[in-house]
Amino acid sequence: MASTIRVRATATGDTTEVQALIQHPMDSGYVKDAKGQLIPPHFIQQLTFEHNGKTVFLADWGPAVSKDPYVKFAFKGGAKGDDLKISWTDNKGASDSLTAKIQ
Amino acid sequence: MPSASLSTSRRLILQGAGLVALFGLGALPMPALAAANDKYPEDAFKQNGDADALKALYGKTAEASDKVKLDAPEIAENGAVVPIAVATTLPNVTSISFFVSENPNALAASYVIPEGTLPNISNRLKMAKTCNVIAIVESDGKLFSATKEVKVTVGGCGG
Amino acid sequence: MRVRHILRPLAAAIAAAALTCAAASAIAAETPADPAADAKAFQKYFTDKFPKVKYEDFVNGPYSMNEDMRKQWQEIEQFPPYEFALDAGKEMFSKPFKNGKTYADCFPNGGIGIRQNYPYFDEKEGKVVTLELALNRCREANGEAPISYVKDDMASLTAYMAYTSRGKPMSIKIPNDPRALAAYEDGKRYFYTRRGQLNFSCASCHVQSPGEHIRAETLAPALGILNAMPIYRSEWSGMGTISRRFTSCNSQTRAVPLEPQSDEYRDLEYYLSYVSNGLPISGPGARP
Numbered sequence: 001m002a003s004t005i006r007v008r009a010t011a012t013g014d015t016t017e018v019q020a021l022i023q024h025p026m027d028s029g030y031v032k033d034a035k036g037q038l039i040p041p042h043f044i045q046q047l048t049f050e051h052n053g054k055t056v057f058l059a060d061w062g063p064a065v066s067k068d069p070y071v072k073f074a075f076k077g078g079a080k081g082d083d084l085k086i087s088w089t090d091n092k093g094a095s096d097s098l099t100a101k102i103q
Numbered sequence: 104m105p106s107a108s109l110s111t112s113r114r115l116i117l118q119g120a121g122l123v124a125l126f127g128l129g130a131l132p133m134p135a136l137a138a139a140n141d142k143y144p145e146d147a148f149k150q151n152g153d154a155d156a157l158k159a160l161y162g163k164t165a166e167a168s169d170k171v172k173l174d175a176p177e178i179a180e181n182g183a184v185v186p187i188a189v190a191t192t193l194p195n196v197t198s199i200s201f202f203v204s205e206n207p208n209a210l211a212a213s214y215v216i217p218e219g220t221l222p223n224i225s226n227r228l229k230m231a232k233t234c235n236v237i238a239i240v241e242s243d244g245k246l247f248s249a250t251k252e253v254k255v256t257v258g259g260c261g262g
Numbered sequence: 263m264r265v266r267h268i269l270r271p272l273a274a275a276i277a278a279a280a281l282t283c284a285a286a287s288a289i290a291a292e293t294p295a296d297p298a299a300d301a302k303a304f305q306k307y308f309t310d311k312f313p314k315v316k317y318e319d320f321v322n323g324p325y326s327m328n329e330d331m332r333k334q335w336q337e338i339e340q341f342p343p344y345e346f347a348l349d350a351g352k353e354m355f356s357k358p359f360k361n362g363k364t365y366a367d368c369f370p371n372g373g374i375g376i377r378q379n380y381p382y383f384d385e386k387e388g389k390v391v392t393l394e395l396a397l398n399r400c401r402e403a404n405g406e407a408p409i410s411y412v413k414d415d416m417a418s419l420t421a422y423m424a425y426t427s428r429g430k431p432m433s434i435k436i437p438n439d440p441r442a443l444a445a446y447e448d449g450k451r452y453f454y455t456r457r458g459q460l461n462f463s464c465a466s467c468h469v470q471s472p473g474e475h476i477r478a479e480t481l482a483p484a485l486g487i488l489n490a491m492p493i494y495r496s497e498w499s500g501m502g503t504i505s506r507r508f509t510s511c512n513s514q515t516r517a518v519p520l521e522p523q524s525d526e527y528r529d530l531e532y533y534l535s536y537v538s539n540g541l542p543i544s545g546p547g548a549r550p
Contacts, residue, residue, distance in 0.1 A: 002349065002353075006341070006345055006346075008341065015221070019340065019341050020341075021341045021343070021345060023346045028207075028229065030207060045143050046141075046143055054217070055141075055215075055217055056217060056219065056220050057214065057215070057216070057217070057220055058141060058214065058215035058217075059212060059213075059214050059215075060143055060144055060148075060212065060213040060214070060215070061212050062148040062208060062210055062211055062212065063208075063229075064203055064206050064208065064210075064211035064212070064228055064229045064230075065211060065212055065226065065227070065228060065229070066183060066184045066185075066227040066228060066229055067183065067184075067343075067499050068343040068346065069226070069227065070225075070226060070227050070341055070343075071224065071225065071226045072188075072224065072225040072226075072340075072341075073214075073220065073221065073223065073224050073225075074220070074221045074223060075219055075220040075221065076219045076220075076221070077219050176330055176331075176333065176334050177330045178330055178331075179334070180324075180331045180334050180335070180480075180496065180550035181496035181497055181550040183496045183497070183499060184338065184343075184496040185334075186334050186337035186338060188337075225337070227338070256477070256478030257478045257479075257497065257550070
């Protein structure tokens with residue numbers, strides 16, 4: 001199955017800009033479905049970015065992060081061709097990860 | 104029974120006092136506040152108001168700073184997806200967090216910024232209604248904030 | 263007492279309607295349909311009304327009308343939520359049917375870069391054929407069950423096909439066939455006819471009031487309004503096809519929504535697409 005993680009990591013000089021878009025419902029638990037039942041909360045809690053075995057970014061998310069969440073950040077020390085590992089875990093215990101190359 | 108509850112609360116107070124004493128002696132490590140490490144700040148996300156959430160997350164208060172640049176729209180096109188970004192020139196940033204004051208739980212997202220990572224973040228948040236978006240930057244162990252009111256006409260929490 | 267109260271305004275309404283109908287048919291008899299002139303006038307109306315908007319920008323709907331909204335849209339376009347539908351669409355498009363054929367076998371140029379030619383008038387059938395309709399016919403011709411016109415699968419497929427046509431100008435043709443002309447005219451009539459409890463026509467919002475607000479929404483101009491389809495709407499937290507937009511628009515104006523791909527909707531899509539000829543395809547799009 002295709003990964004839920006889409007990432008674009010671009011190195012310019014010694015700065016790598018990272019944009020990630022993740023397919024996830026990010027249900028808050030406050031919304032009702034068509035039958036009037038509350039849709040239980042289902043959201044990513046932690047999203048981690050690792051480069052050369054070191055965590056370069058850690059996101060702690062709650063259900064107020066939009067559906068199909070997006071985040072952009074930048075870090076120093078990455079280079080074109082390097083691996084960037086992205087992984088997430090959600091409140092239901094599910095997870096996904098992807099390793100992408102810095103362009 | 105009144106007497107039973109009294110003794111229970113006395114016991115709890117004693118336990119608390121014991122813990123405080125131990126901390127004072129340095130015998131136990133201070134409970135690491137989530138924002139400083141990798142532990143998911145469950146408690147902070149459960150808080151209702153932004154003041155409580157801030158306290159649970161960092162254990163300290165913030166001072167407003169014009170060195171924290173908060174970018175958010177005047178009127179959100181849709182409360183379900185509000186693009187919000189923060190950038191700062193403050194030094195040694197270790198954490199950046201976003202609060203939406205009138206959301207059922209004010210803490211929306213918190214980010215750990217390891218050394219070498221720039222203190223600039225863009226993300227997309229849900230806003231239930233018109234209220235303040237508060238960005239908190241932890242720099243050299245102190246908290247600095249920027250606040251902006253975002254008008255929300257189509258609320259982001261309802262289907 | 264009450265009956266007379268109802269009957270009098272009703273009679274007046276009927277009389278007014280009769281007059282309008284008579285006038286309309288009189289006008290129709292005097293001025294034969296001229297779609298080319300219509301398109302020119304239609305486009306001129308919008309470019310005159312919004313002289314500061316760049317021609318191609320009209321396809322960006324409300325974002326061409328409001329700077330604050332535009333900024334939010336540009337941020338979202340950096341990494342848009344329709345990416346997933348696009349990937350799903352590409353995958354669906356290349357997956358063979360049970361009989362081994364693919365969608366490519368049903369379309370000119372293998373279905374790539376052709377979205378701007380839809381809808382077209384099928385002279386054999388004597389009706390307008392939209393892209394969504396053509397996709398389901400392709401499925402049925404190859405032994406597959408049709409898919410919903412308003413759900414994600416159709417949106418994914420049309421998202422992919424629109425993407426392969428990005429930048430190409432809308433190129434709808436009206437062949438020299440009285441039935442094609444009639445379909446065009448029917449679509450035009452639907453567009454300008456008031457309906458439903460709120461008594462709005464499509465034109466009430468998208469011709470009379472683009473850039474203005476209806477409740478919380480900024481209205482998009484009718485010019486180029488289909489060029490960004492299908493769209494990921496924050497309001498739907500998901501994708502929507504042209505069929506979904508037409509039916510939900512009817513519901514929102516408290517008119518009775520028709521069945522997706524009903525004749526009226528096909529003709530409406532034909533008219534709206536034709537008068538936007540020349541504007542670039544920008545789909546799939548993101549909207550509030």
